[in-house]
Amino acid sequence: MHLLLVRHALPEAVEHDDGTHADPGLAPQGREQAARLVDALAGTPVDALYTSTMLRAVQTAEPLARERGLTPHTRSDLREYDAERSLYVPVARMAQADPAAWARMRAGHLPDHVDGAAFRARVRAGVEDVVAAHPGRATVVVVAHAGVVNAYLAEVLGIGRDLPFPLDYVGVSRVVCARDGMRKVATVNETAHVADLL
Numbered sequence: 001m002h003l004l005l006v007r008h009a010l011p012e013a014v015e016h017d018d019g020t021h022a023d024p025g026l027a028p029q030g031r032e033q034a035a036r037l038v039d040a041l042a043g044t045p046v047d048a049l050y051t052s053t054m055l056r057a058v059q060t061a062e063p064l065a066r067e068r069g070l071t072p073h074t075r076s077d078l079r080e081y082d083a084e085r086s087l088y089v090p091v092a093r094m095a096q097a098d099p100a101a102w103a104r105m106r107a108g109h110l111p112d113h114v115d116g117a118a119f120r121a122r123v124r125a126g127v128e129d130v131v132a133a134h135p136g137r138a139t140v141v142v143v144a145h146a147g148v149v150n151a152y153l154a155e156v157l158g159i160g161r162d163l164p165f166p167l168d169y170v171g172v173s174r175v176v177c178a179r180d181g182m183r184k185v186a187t188v189n190e191t192a193h194v195a196d197l198l
Contacts, residue, residue, distance in 0.1 A: 001131060001134050001135070001136065001137060001138045001139065001140060001176075001177050002137075002138070002139040002140070002174065002175075002176060002177075003127070003130070003131060003140055003142065003174070003175040003176075003177050004041070004044070004046075004139065004140065004141045004142065004172055004173070004174055005127075005142050005144065005148075005149045005152065005153075005172070005173045005174075005175065006037065006060070006141060006142065006143045006144070006149075006170060006171070006172050006173075007143075007144070007145060007146050007149055007167045007168065007169060007170060007171050008026075008030075008034075008052075008054075008056040008057045008059075008060040008143060008144070008145060008169065008170070009026050009029075009030035009031065009033035009034040009056070009059070009060045009169050009170050010026065010027045010029050010030035010033060010090065010169050011024040011025065011026055011027060011030055011055075011056040011090060012024040012025060012026070012027050012030075012090075013090055013093060022082075023054055023055045023056075023083075024055065024056055025055045025056060025059050026056055026059045026060065029197060030056070030059075030060070030169065031059070032197060033060075033169050033170045033194050033197050034059065034060040034061075034062065034063050034170065035063045036170060036193045036194050036197070037060070037063060037064050037170055037172075037193070038063050038064055038067045039193060040170075040172060040190070040192075040193035040194075041064065041141070041172075044139060045139050046064070046068050046070065046139055046140070046141050047134060047138040047139050047140060048070070048073065048130075048133075048134055048138065048140045048141070049061055049064060049065055049068070049070045049071075049072045049073070049140070049141050049143070050072065050073045050074070050075055050078065050130055050140065050141070050142045050143070051072045051073070051074050051075075051078065051142070051143040051144070052074070052075065052076075052078040052079050052080065052143070052144045052145060052148065053074045053075065053076045053078070053079055054079055054080060054083060054145070056145075057078070057143045057144055057145065058072070058074065058143075060143050060170065061141075061143040064141065072143075075126055075129075075130070077122050077123070077125060077126030077129075078123070078126050078127070078142065078144045078145075078148055079145075079148075080144070080145035080146075080147050080148060081110055081111070081114045081119050081147045082111075082114075082147075091105075091146070105163055107161075108161030108162065108163045108164055109161065109162060109163065110147065110162045110163065116162045119147070119151060119162070120151045120154065120155060120162065123148050123151040123152050123155075124151070124152060124155045127142065127152045130142060131177045135179065146163070146167040147162070147163065149165075149167055149173055150162060150163045150164060150165055150167065152175075153165060153173060153175075153185060153188065156175060156183040156184075156185055157185060165188055165189060166189070167188075167189050168189055168191045168194070168198050169194065169197075169198060170191070170193070170194045171189035171190060171191045171194075172187070172189070172190040172191075172193075173185070173187060173188045173189060173190070174186040174187045174190075
């Protein structure tokens with residue numbers, strides 16, 4: 001089957017003073033980016049659509065779901081590593097907001113408060129459950145997060161770093177998944193459809 005992993009579109013920055021989890025929706029530019037996914041996949045059959053339970057992923061999938069008449073399946077195991085944090089800073093602002101975390105990410109590492117092994121195990125199990133649910137020649141789109149997509153690609157490619165690739169908003173990565181367990185990464189971070197919006 002063909003697995004298309006899509007990073008969510010640009011979200012708003014959010015900080016909660018009451019300790020509740022930051023779960024931002026899309027910024028106006030993010031909504032425009034999300035709409036471009038429809039055209040990017042115009043020639044691709046989509047048999048099923050999955051998203052993280054986080055709002056930025058759910059909203060990114062909405063235009064494609066409407067266009068294809070699909071009901072997205074939400075999965076909590078596709079959540080980003082920062083799902084329980086009260087602060088969300090878009091990556092473009094992280095260099096100023098948290099230079100230490102930005103330096104770790106640029107070096108390919110998750111923030112130091114994240115258990116990387118546990119995160120990768122959760123992501124791999126979640127994505128593999130999606131693959132197992134669609135035997136045959138199905139094409140499935142999973143809209144999630146940069147950390148999630150990176151974690152799965154790193155597992156498939158045998159890369160030790162948790163964040164090996166800089167992934168753009170609404171970037172598409174394609175993985176061919178065979179029933180015998182073979183996983184082959186075909187593309188990483190296709191962005192021609194949003195190049196002018198990044």
